[in-house]
Amino acid sequence: MTGKRYKPIAITDSFYQLGTPSFPAYLSLGEKAMIIEGGTGATTSIILDQIKELGIEPERITYLVLTHTHADHIGAVPRLKKLWPHLKIAAHPLAIKLLKNERTVKEFIENDKSIIQIMLSKGEIQSYPPELDHYEFHVDDAIEEGDKLDLGRGIVWTVYNTPGHSSCHISLFEEQEKTLVIGDATGFYVPEKDVFWPNYFESLEAYCKSIRKLATLPAHRAALSHNGVIEGNVEEFFHKAMKTAEHYHYEMIARLEKGEDPADIAVDKANWVNSLTDIQTFEVMRKLAKVLISRSHSEAGKENMFSIPRMISCR
Numbered sequence: 306m307t308g309k310r311y312k313p314i315a316i317t318d319s320f321y322q323l324g325t326p327s328f329p330a331y332l333s334l335g336e337k338a339m340i341i342e343g344g345t346g347a348t349t350s351i352i353l354d355q356i357k358e359l360g361i362e363p364e365r366i367t368y369l370v371l372t373h374t375h376a377d378h379i380g381a382v383p384r385l386k387k388l389w390p391h392l393k394i395a396a397h398p399l400a401i402k403l404l405k406n407e408r409t410v411k412e413f414i415e416n417d418k419s420i421i422q423i424m425l426s427k428g429e430i431q432s433y434p435p436e437l438d439h440y441e442f443h444v445d446d447a448i449e450e451g452d453k454l455d456l457g458r459g460i461v462w463t464v465y466n467t468p469g470h471s472s473c474h475i476s477l478f479e480e481q482e483k484t485l486v487i488g489d490a491t492g493f494y495v496p497e498k499d500v501f502w503p504n505y506f507e508s509l510e511a512y513c514k515s516i517r518k519l520a521t522l523p524a525h526r527a528a529l530s531h532n533g534v535i536e537g538n539v540e541e542f543f544h545k546a547m548k549t550a551e552h553y554h555y556e557m558i559a560r561l562e563k564g565e566d567p568a569d570i571a572v573d574k575a576n577w578v579n580s581l582t583d584i585q586t587f588e589v590m591r592k593l594a595k596v597l598i599s600r601s602h603s604e605a606g607k608e609n610m611f612s613i614p615r616m617i618s619c620r
């Protein structure tokens with residue numbers, strides 16, 4: 306039973322946005338269908354209702370692809386897999402390793418529960434999703450750079466490794482409609498405010514390299530793992546993502562050099578992030594802000610990280 310009504314959004318004839326604006330998942334339709342993003346425990350029932358509304362037979366949904374394994378991107382996996390055992394979960398090989406780590410999975414489940422509480426308090430869902438006896442995050446297929454997922458009817462997704470946000474992060478590009486699914490590779494973007502929170506949790510250098518790689522693809526739209534789809538000027542979007550990563554990094558370095566306490570910087574940044582979004586608790590944002598400070602600190606002095614060429618060709 307869901308609270309607010311979230312309708313599936315047709316982005317193209319064969320590409321739909323499901324879930325909620327804060328936690329979208331995407332449905333790609335060829336002869337076979339594929340869900341991209343592992344959702345959250347709280348959005349599972351919303352996704353199921355939307356698939357039903359679209360009249361898609363669950364048997365047609367062959368794959369569920371994980372862009373990465375952060376808690377807010379895998380929560381629907383055990384529930385969907387239980388309902389649809391035929392579903393093949395596909396993710397980067399490093400994701401497979403991460404999801405075998407019991408402690409990590411326990412932390413993911415705790416975080417997923419806090420997202421459920423937030424969504425309940427906002428009236429986005431009306432009841433707590435049923436608990437499972439066992440949370441299974443088994444990945445069936447390892448996919449990485451260059452692999453293709455052919456759904457038929459010309460819909461073929463190519464996988465790109467895009468680490469930096471997380472080591473296991475992948476993005477996917479579909480050539481026919483020129484749709485690029487970028488997950489969290491460009492950080493947390495709030496379209497209404499045109500503001501980015503750069504999220505180079507694993508490596509700033511890898512994060513910038515991934516943005517550079519994605520910017521070379523002739524995409525007509527970029528589907529984000531939070532807050533929906535950017536239509537049109539995708540190139541400009543990548544330039545802005547890079548610029549804001551650069552500014553954020555140098556702000557962290559400057560504040561550390563002035564002798565500011567990293568704990569105070571983290572609180573300040575978490576307050577700022579909380580003014581942009583309420584999808585996670587303040588405590589989660591504070592911890593993440595702290596990770597960014599330590600990444601900036603350890604990667605200070607690296608040069609030419611932020612360069613990004615302008616594409617000359619028409620898209």
Ligand SMILES: [Fe+2]
Nearest residue numbers: 373375470489
């Ligand atoms: Fe993430």
